[in-house]
Amino acid sequence: MVGAGHAGLAASRFLTDRSIDHVLLERGEVANSWRRERWDSLRLLTPNWQSRLPGYRYAGPDPDGYMTMTEVVAFISDFATVARAPVRTNTQVTSVRSLDEGYHVRTGAGDIRCRSVVIASGACNLPSIPALHSAVPSTIEQLTPFDYRNPAQLPEGGVLVVGPSATGVQLAAEIRRSGRPVILSVGEHVRLPRMYRGRDVLWWMDASGIWDQRLEEIDDLTRARRLPSPQLVGTPERATLDLNALQAIGVELVGRLAGMRDGRLLFSGGLRNLFALADLKMNRLLDSFDQWADAHAHGLDVTGRERFEATRVPASSRLQVDLRSGEIRSIVWATGFRPDYSWLDVPVLNEKGYLRHDGGVVEAPGMYVLGLPVLRRRKSSFIHGIEDDARDVIDHLAAHLAGGAHAVSVR
Numbered sequence: 255m256v257g258a259g260h261a262g263l264a265a266s267r268f269l270t271d272r273s274i275d276h277v278l279l280e281r282g283e284v285a286n287s288w289r290r291e292r293w294d295s296l297r298l299l300t301p302n303w304q305s306r307l308p309g310y311r312y313a314g315p316d317p318d319g320y321m322t323m324t325e326v327v328a329f330i331s332d333f334a335t336v337a338r339a340p341v342r343t344n345t346q347v348t349s350v351r352s353l354d355e356g357y358h359v360r361t362g363a364g365d366i367r368c369r370s371v372v373i374a375s376g377a378c379n380l381p382s383i384p385a386l387h388s389a390v391p392s393t394i395e396q397l398t399p400f401d402y403r404n405p406a407q408l409p410e411g412g413v414l415v416v417g418p419s420a421t422g423v424q425l426a427a428e429i430r431r432s433g434r435p436v437i438l439s440v441g442e443h444v445r446l447p448r449m450y451r452g453r454d455v456l457w458w459m460d461a462s463g464i465w466d467q468r469l470e471e472i473d474d475l476t477r478a479r480r481l482p483s484p485q486l487v488g489t490p491e492r493a494t495l496d497l498n499a500l501q502a503i504g505v506e507l508v509g510r511l512a513g514m515r516d517g518r519l520l521f522s523g524g525l526r527n528l529f530a531l532a533d534l535k536m537n538r539l540l541d542s543f544d545q546w547a548d549a550h551a552h553g554l555d556v557t558g559r560e561r562f563e564a565t566r567v568p569a570s571s572r573l574q575v576d577l578r579s580g581e582i583r584s585i586v587w588a589t590g591f592r593p594d595y596s597w598l599d600v601p602v603l604n605e606k607g608y609l610r611h612d613g614g615v616v617e618a619p620g621m622y623v624l625g626l627p628v629l630r631r632r633k634s635s636f637i638h639g640i641e642d643d644a645r646d647v648i649d650h651l652a653a654h655l656a657g658g659a660h661a662v663s664v665r
């Protein structure tokens with residue numbers, strides 16, 4: 255197994271249950287991404303009651319709260335202990351090659367031969383940044399969410415945050431509250447209220463079955479897998495962090511970053527359409543919650559139907575920002591993440607560098623992946639989503655080892 259995040263640990267638990275000999279190779283420590291690759295103020299956007307792993311769940315005093323990074327690391331590390339996961343820490347996998355039967359795995363601490371490999375190395379190993387970042391003048395400090403820890407790191411002066419999803423809205427709000435002028439560049443986004451009808455919006459996703467939807471039930475799988483993260487933040491106040499909330503604290507909104515010319519960043523127009531689309535999709539989702547509530551939620555503690563103010567369109571929005579003017583001193587690229595398979599020497603990647611797999615069953619015999627967006631279900635890449643996926647994938651792996659696994663059709 256490559257990686258000892260929650261995905262690798264969940265799979266390990268099912269392997270142990272089946273007495274299948276295995277080892278987890280982890281380049282850092284258990285829950286390494288949460289220790290090393292997140293900013294200081296981050297809390298989970300999923301509520302505590304939802305933090306569950308196979309045979310293990312949050313049992314603390316604040317089920318409706320959101321874990322800090324220290325708490326997430328403790329939660330996952332405790333699970334590793336309870337599950338007695340055979341983790342080798344500080345063991346980076348540098349190459350995986352196919353053998354006639356099985357795989358040769360090279361690590362910084364020696365080589366291993368195995369019949370099967372589970373890739374649980376994460377979906378968010380590298381920041382995904384537009385190529386034009388290399389043309390940004392060197393006077394501007396550029397950070398990714400992997401470098402960013404807190405606003406004190408940034409030079410005084412204006413900050414451009416690019417990307418309106420969970421990371422972008424959280425960092426834009428925090429930086430704005432530090433007193434700096436913030437411009438947020440907004441492309442396609444998923445708007446959600448934190449609370450709906452008296453319950454966490456993610457309770458509705460869970461209860462109404464949306465998060466359990468399987469591949470076969472999803473019309474446009476490619477799109478579902480590329481969907482940006484929702485505009486949510488986990489705070490003790492359970493506050494909504496949408497574009498209206500950001501405008502209310504003085505964040506300036508501009509359109510999608512479209513290019514750069516003569517030291518000027520160029521932004522698309524059309525905020526009105528972009529906002530209308532996000533509002534429409536949010537309202538459709540809320541409609542589906544209401545329909546579910548009408549049919550199923552009798553006797554449940556939910557309040558009446560709600561609708562939220564449309565996203566306010568600024569009277570005018572700038573179409574360009576001159577990076578030579580001194581107005582912007584730093585850029586934070588909150589433009590998404592991607593996996594890193596630079597160590598994988600088996601031809602199972604598509605032209606964009608993503609794994610070809612069918613619900614986690616990779617095209618190479620005995621190779622599996624876990625933890626990717628919508629791997630088998632909508633919830634696949636979330637902590638609570640791993641249990642069902644890991645069980646299915648380890649079932650397949652066990653059948654493979656027993657000589658009975660079926661053929662793969664790649665989706």
Ligand SMILES: Cc1cc2nc3c(=O)[nH]c(=O)nc-3n(C[C@H](O)[C@H](O)[C@H](O)COP(=O)(O)OP(=O)(O)OC[C@H]3O[C@@H](n4cnc5c(N)ncnc54)[C@H](O)[C@@H]3O)c2cc1C
Nearest residue numbers: 257259260261281286287298299300347375376625636637
């Ligand atoms: C900013 C952010 C916020 C998130 N918030 C939430 C949230 O609120 N709730 C939620 O449910 N999910 C959240 N997620 C999604 C998801 O739960 C995390 O991405 C989670 O870390 C994924 O777990 P994983 O085990 O698949 O991968 P990871 O946790 O990334 O674990 C992979 C492990 O593999 C190791 N590794 C990688 N390459 C190698 C190699 N070559 N050799 C050896 N080891 C290697 C890494 O060090 C790492 O420890 C968030 C993700 C991000 C990026």
